[in-house]
Amino acid sequence: NAGVMQNPRHLVRRRGQEARLRCSPMKGHSHVYWYRQLPEEGLKFMVYLQKENIIDESGMPKERFSAEFPKEGPSILRIQQVVRGDSAAYFCASSPRRELRYEQYFGPGTRLTVT
Amino acid sequence: QQPVQSPQAVILREGEDAVINCSSSKALYSVHWYRQKHGEAPVFLMILLKGGEQKGHEKISASFNEKKQQSSLYLTASQLSYSGTYFCGTVPYGGSQGNLIFGKGTKLSVKP
Numbered sequence: 001n002a003g004v005m006q007n008p009r010h011l012v013r014r015r016g017q018e019a020r021l022r023c024s025p026m027k028g029h030s031h032v033y034w035y036r037q038l039p040e041e042g043l044k045f046m047v048y049l050q051k052e053n054i055i056d057e058s059g060m061p062k063e064r065f066s067a068e069f070p071k072e073g074p075s076i077l078r079i080q081q082v083v084r085g086d087s088a089a090y091f092c093a094s095s096p097r098r099e100l101r102y103e104q105y106f107g108p109g110t111r112l113t114v115t
Numbered sequence: 116q117q118p119v120q121s122p123q124a125v126i127l128r129e130g131e132d133a134v135i136n137c138s139s140s141k142a143l144y145s146v147h148w149y150r151q152k153h154g155e156a157p158v159f160l161m162i163l164l165k166g167g168e169q170k171g172h173e174k175i176s177a178s179f180n181e182k183k184q185q186s187s188l189y190l191t192a193s194q195l196s197y198s199g200t201y202f203c204g205t206v207p208y209g210g211s212q213g214n215l216i217f218g219k220g221t222k223l224s225v226k227p
Contacts, residue, residue, distance in 0.1 A: 033214060043215075045215065091156060104147075106149075
């Protein structure tokens with residue numbers, strides 16, 4: 001059973017470009033979470049999605065960031081007009097149920113570097 | 116409302132024990148523990164739920180004091196493979212059930 005998959009693993013963008021990060025949840029999981037991690041910091045929640053629905057986006061910056069989880073295909077975290085402060089590791093996690101009685105399984109992350 | 120973890124870092128010799136604490140200012144529904152090695156994904160260790168239910172690894176134990184809003188992770192007879200940064204993630208009552216609020220982590224180094 002394949003785990004959570006993320007690609008690319010490393011992404012370099014110049015200031016002002018767009019970054020697209022992809023996440024394929026574990027088989028049978030329909031709940032996806034995105035987190036951002038700065039060096040030496042904990043994970044900060046960004047957004048929680050189910051298929052075709054954004055359930056909670058309280059951790060997403062209001063501008064430049066968007067996320068989707070279409071009926072077919074991976075979940076996408078999109079960052080427009082990237083700035084240096086967007087450099088971080090972005091992790092997605094998936095779980096089989098909505099309630100947080102169930103563990104979240106994390107992908108290997110995408111390390112975004114903005115130059 | 117970020118939980119506070121203590122200690123921030125600990126160094127052990129193989130075979131020694133350690134306790135990592137996680138404290139919240141809010142009433143908690145559950146506490147989740149993860150371990151992350153440098154450059155890797157966080158790995159699930161344990162969930163502790165209100166009412167005493169636990170799910171997790173057999174070799175790792177933890178406690179959840181609901182009244183004090185605290186959880187502790189117990190690592191006994193540590194092995195080199197235990198090295199990494201341990202994070203607690205909390206789910207407060209009344210908060211969104213869609214996200215975990217993580218502490219800043221406790222860095223554990225196990226030496227031979």
